[in-house]
Amino acid sequence: MNRMALVRHLCAHPGLSRSDLAEAVGLTKSTVSLLVRGLIEEGWLVEREVVTTGDLGRRPTPLFIDPARLLLLGVEIGIDAVRVVATSLTGELQACVISPHATEPTADSCIASLAAALLKVRSQFDANRRILGIGIGIPGSVDADRGVVQQAPNLGWHAVPFAALLRETLRDTPLTGVPLFVLNEAGAAALGEHEFNPGSNSNPLLYVSINQGLGAGVVVDGRLLTGSRHYAGEVGHMVLQHNGARCSCGRRGCAEALIAAPLMPYLPGNPGALEPDPQALNSAGRHLGMLLQNLATAYDPGCIVLGGAAMTVGDSFLQPALDVLKDYATAARLAPPTVRTSRFGAHAVGIGAAALARHRLTRPTPPLPASGGLSTDSKESA
């Protein structure tokens, strides 16, 4: 995996020279030069012109991830539609196809419609533009290693071998054999904010996704928290109110029931959206503030990123959340956590899913679950 170690390093530190890279990854300069030549030929890396500054002589050539040749596909499986984007290796949006669901999507109908949308995006590029991988973000809990959707309550799915089904559907098409990666939608969006933001040092990075469902993705030291059963970050079912409103999960007082569900009638994008009810938006926002306080306490994130359809509601929802966070911080004489909305707006999950593909393709196989005193790090890079 030495080649991909170079790519990973340049993702985080654009503009390094071959010598810089050699030092950073512990290889000889001649090995690095050889690997870099191959990576440039294949479209991963690009050299940029050196600005010569008079008498300092020729500077080492800076290397960058090539934003022009290779492509990633990213998919958001939404409750209402499938959204497919194509991005460059550095996350710039290159194409987008949205395919609304006709009715309640079964896994089969959804996969058929997804395959068609993927091929439509593929057809917008010359055949010689190579597609490295397809990432897919799904509103539910996903066993990413096996590509299986464990539970997607808002889609009514249970134990769907999504990657295997999609792989089969894409057989004998121009996308045959392209690697597939499936993840929870908030996890994918969190990876997008992390991977496609090289200047950032928000660690941990917490992404909170508010759609019909509510979930979070947490990236710590460059890796997504997954938990023991792929449920880490399912924070829509944190309880904010004892005996509160009934949640779709069956419990009472969950964040999802107090924040996401009450917003749904007011989303501008919804057909038949109601006039905003200031009190409902304020209450949902204040509960969001309480949730963010609790998440900040649990993970101590360097930055909290908010995304999802609920962002379209705007300040009448978000401002009360920020006010509550600030009130808690003031009471404890601390600075409130840093909160911002997603840099990729409505494409946060799709572009995040493209980032997921890059993340997985440029890394060694995922570490085994650690036990006892053994760090998996040494195994991974052994």
Added chain:
Amino acid sequence: MNRMALVRHLCAHPGLSRSDLAEAVGLTKSTVSLLVRGLIEEGWLVEREVVTTGDLGRRPTPLFIDPARLLLLGVEIGIDAVRVVATSLTGELQACVISPHATEPTADSCIASLAAALLKVRSQFDANRRILGIGIGIPGSVDADRGVVQQAPNLGWHAVPFAALLRETLRDTPLTGVPLFVLNEAGAAALGEHEFNPGSNSNPLLYVSINQGLGAGVVVDGRLLTGSRHYAGEVGHMVLQHNGARCSCGRRGCAEALIAAPLMPYLPGNPGALEPDPQALNSAGRHLGMLLQNLATAYDPGCIVLGGAAMTVGDSFLQPALDVLKDYATAARLAPPTVRTSRFGAHAVGIGAAALARHRLTRPTPPLPASGGLSTDSKESA
């Protein structure tokens, strides 16, 4: 760090042979044999007798962490006392000294009393028993890299350079120069449950500490979550009730105010403890259930371990918590998370602090904060 990689591997997988180790860490068998010889001489490892089973011939000699020679010291800085333990490299308790605080302990008086207790424990062993390191668990947020206590509200400490002060106090004593490691008490206890439990594959492991303060430590893939400012796991300040009871931090409705504070008058160990009030214990227990539900949702732990002085209250406090967890699970038709009390009882923090010392001594320097797409793993083991 190849030597310590072998030690780490044997911590997690006791009984491996030299060949097993060579394969596991990617070294030649002759290199491993050489390193193992040194580690045996120094007291880290021990060979055990092979049971010969007739015609199978001689089996490779199994290696173990030596439980008999080297020592670790672990410290709990409590609100009421300093507790020092000595343990073997595998976590067995070898000695214990408890030194109650005379009055409200300042950092200086506490460090003086700690130094005396450490030397008292040291004096219980022959001079030739080597002490590898001293771990210290503190009820507050700690910058572990610098050994600085950022905040310890229940001790009234702020920005105390604890490691530096203790190092100075131990100068020219039999403990001069022994490496010191400082951490939040719940984090230390979490490492204890992880490091000294080789059979476990609870990943993440969540330890919830309930004393006058309430906090958690989370071990993911063999590493403690620390957060962006060393505040990760400060879950005593998760808000469980809007406008609830005032917390010592200044906020309202924090877990600490609803769970830990109401228990304090009833702790059997407290001088002047009151007769248990079933309603108060039940209410605190039910709030603990709500907190554990939220923590299970945030981290998806393989196991939740409970510890701290509150455990002495017993089932009238713990059973309501388990009941609430079970009710939530039943409502969502899921299995409740696995919950148990600490294996080390009243020594959970002290033995955990000893584990902290082993954890830090057998690992490379902590990874740098990751940014962009670069995993720090490759750096660490490069």
